[in-house]
Amino acid sequence: MQALPQSPASSDGIGRVRVSLATGGFSLETIVEVPRGDVAEHEVVPALGLIADSIVSAASRGLDVSCRPGCGACCRQLVPVSLPELRHITAVWAARGDADEIAARRDHAQRRLRDNGLAGAVSGMTALDAREMASLARRYMDLGIACPFLVDERCTIHDQRPLSCREYAVTTPPEECARPGRRLVRRVPLPFSLSGVVRRNASEPGWRSLICPPSHIDEELRSRAATWLRRLLGAA
Numbered sequence: 644m645q646a647l648p649q650s651p652a653s654s655d656g657i658g659r660v661r662v663s664l665a666t667g668g669f670s671l672e673t674i675v676e677v678p679r680g681d682v683a684e685h686e687v688v689p690a691l692g693l694i695a696d697s698i699v700s701a702a703s704r705g706l707d708v709s710c711r712p713g714c715g716a717c718c719r720q721l722v723p724v725s726l727p728e729l730r731h732i733t734a735v736w737a738a739r740g741d742a743d744e745i746a747a748r749r750d751h752a753q754r755r756l757r758d759n760g761l762a763g764a765v766s767g768m769t770a771l772d773a774r775e776m777a778s779l780a781r782r783y784m785d786l787g788i789a790c791p792f793l794v795d796e797r798c799t800i801h802d803q804r805p806l807s808c809r810e811y812a813v814t815t816p817p818e819e820c821a822r823p824g825r826r827l828v829r830r831v832p833l834p835f836s837l838s839g840v841v842r843r844n845a846s847e848p849g850w851r852s853l854i855c856p857p858s859h860i861d862e863e864l865r866s867r868a869a870t871w872l873r874r875l876l877g878a879a
């Protein structure tokens with residue numbers, strides 16, 4: 644993987660980085676916009692989202708993808724995110740006019756988890772291995788807890804949604820997504836999981852839950868966006 648600064652100065656504080664990904668038989672070249680100068684790790688997350696969209700779009704070519712706006716059965720799953728993503732989404736959330744409503748939905752979700760004995764496992768999911776994560780994901784989906792960002796079955800942070808949400812594209816009918824345990828959902832086969840690559844290469848690796856905001860947000864190192872992207876995509 645390469646991430647090379649592409650454009651010199653622009654007056655709007657935006658720079659461009661050329662990203663080349665190659666793995667197995669898959670390759671992708673794209674240019675993403677990033678803030679110029681030294682930035683915190685979470686500030687390159689929007690660029691990662693665009694890279695994830697490009698990967699999913701290339702992998703979906705020729706397939707009949709079922710996902711449509713207003714289709715939200717998948718938004719009742721455990722959504723694993725990396726710490727940079729969680730920091731980015733928390734900042735997006737704090738800046739919104741409906742931040743209090745989102746917090747109320749998040750509190751409701753956390754209450755449901757507490758009532759069902761899953762709160763500890765979800766807030767401490769960084770420590771879980773793959774088998775424990777799979778088991779937690781099944782128990783979580785059985786509860787049917789809607790994501791705090793879901794309103795009228797639509798994602799209200801669609802442009803900023805987590806990488807794992809972007810990677811969840813399916814070719815089976817949407818009704819299958821609403822039936823936990825039946826395992827009839829067929830996903831678009833991706834060359835690799837960008838969300839997993841970012842989770843492993845973040846400064847503080849590991850999965851977090853989308854509904855557990857980070858306890859600290861302002862202790863991050865700052866570096867060039869191309870440097871962060873090289874680091875975060877290093878093993879792709």
Ligand code: SF4
Nearest residue numbers: 710714716717817820
């Ligand atoms: S994953 Fe399933 S529920 Fe989610 S948008 Fe796609 S088809 Fe709809």
Ligand code: SF4
Nearest residue numbers: 718790792793798808
């Ligand atoms: S962030 Fe958006 S797409 Fe992801 S689970 Fe929540 S509502 Fe659904």
